[in-house]
Amino acid sequence: MTSPPCPYAALYEPEFHADPQTVNERLRKEYGPVIPVELEPGVRGWSVIDYATLISWCRDTRTFSRDSRRWRDWREGRLADDSGTLGMMMHRPNVLFADGAEHQRLRRAVTDSLAATDPQALTEVARASANQLIDAFCERGEAELLEEYARLLPFLVINHLFGFEEENARRFAVAMRDLFDGIHAERANAELERVASAEITRKRRQPGKDVTTGLLEHRAELADEEILQHLVLIVGAGNEPTANLIANAMRILLTDRDLGDDVAGSRTSIEDAVDRVLWSDSPLTNYPVMYPTSDIPLANGQEIKEGEPVMLGYAAANRNVAQEYAESMGSAPNRAHLAFGVGPHRCPAQDTAIMIANTGLRTLLRRLPGLRLGVPPEELEWRVSIFARSLTRLPITFDPQPPSAEGTPWKQSHSSPETSTASPDASAPSGRSSLSNFLARLMRGR
Ligand code: HEM
Secondary structure (H helix, E strand, O other): OOOOOOOOEEOOOHHHHHOHHHHHHHHHHHHOOEEEEEEEOOEEEEEEOOHHHHHHHHHOOOOEEOOHHHOHHHHOOOOOOOOOOHHHHOOOOOHHHOOHHHHHHHHHHHHHHHHOOOHHHHHHHHHHHHHHHHHOOOOOOEEEHHHHHHOHHHHHHHHHHHOOOHHHHHHHHHHHHHHHOOOOHHHHHHHHHHHHHHHHHHHHHOOOOOHHHHHHHOOOOOOHHHHHHHHHHHHHHHHHHHHHHHHHHHHHHHHOHHHHHHHHOOOOOHHHHHHHHHHHOOOEOOOOEEEEOOOEEOOOOOEEOOOOOEEEOHHHHHHHHHHHHHHHHOOOOOOOOOOOOOOOOOOOOHHHHHHHHHHHHHHHHHHOOOOEEOOOHHHOOEOOOOOEOOEOOOEEEOOOOOOOOOOOHHHHHOOOOOOOOOOEOOOOHHHOEHHHHHHHHHHHOO
16 A cells, blocks of 8 residues: 655755756645645644745745744744754845844845946856866866866856955855755854954955955945855855756756757857756755744645744746746746846845856856766756755766966956955966865865
């Protein structure tokens, strides 16, 4: 006798991640636009997986709060201290968890500081970083793209954006890795805060043209603790989804022969291919989370109780719309996907993220002829993450190539030690920076 299907999506189960679409669609038929989910054994919530509902609920700041101190299970002490979801959902005094006027104040500081950076120079950093990373493996004819490239590129670019000193960037990278892997999360968190604090002190003495200085000098007069929390948030919020966008896009380019051929033949641009991936494999699946300020009756007779977590199911909503559109129009729709969110909290760095992904993919395709998947597609696996659409690995093969003739891109594009992410390492081949060498070793040791 087969057991009845689970009445909710168990977001922590490997089976769910093997095929989230089937589970979501089954539950959508049963419950409608908002489906019940289990975040970890015994911890329940909801996920909004409908495009129109997401838009209207994200804009309804009266009914929904981002402040996770409203989370009923947390308030009433039902979460274990080592709960795996706390790291991402625990309240921090930053823009992501703020509502109303407080959100507007913090958001202005973040968007102004990001806007003050030079997009042209940042694109050049992305291009130079991509070349450095490729130089490290191009002669081998094979690589593990996720760890040797996709995870490192956003880190190098975002580190430049913040102007962190190299030693602090290394410590930050180690702590971020430990936090995401759930290793010594408390210690990793403390280390992140120590490093951010050291950078704040350094930038007060030596301001630069970077986001850290922008936050320090902003007229919103953020307290040091607020600046620290925003450094941790933005570096974290920026790295993981951008890395996943690069890897998810490359997976599709290598497994969807029509799309791969169209991009190779310039019939489809990299930008359009990335848009397709933002519809089909959005990097954030069920994040951020909102908390109703009062009970909400659902059309099917159920009720979301005040303080129950309502996860933003951007990936499922996007995929559903893309599928319906493809069935009726024969192609993926325009850029109206919700991969970067909607409403007052929508991602303030969408252009930066897309620039990093486009530059990363374009450089790979240009530098590595004969690029192929290194394993049969069915051997690729998705990480068990309730918040992210993320591969566990992405092995590739290609025709071996010599390192780029660019020499030491860091020297060319960033002579100022104040804003340089990495000073060139004399012992490193092909002008590879010691920071990118360090990061590559760190990722290999995961
Ligand atoms: C492909 C990469 C990225 C994706 C898919 C992504 C997606 C998102 C999403 C879905 C949200 C929440 C929207 C909502 O609450 O409705 C968000 C917020 C945010 N993102 Fe991104 N993001 C990416 C890259 C970045 C980067 C590179 C940065 C910074 C350098 C960044 C900084 C932020 C910040 C600060 C917020 C909070 C905004 C607020 O609460 O007002 N993101 N992002």
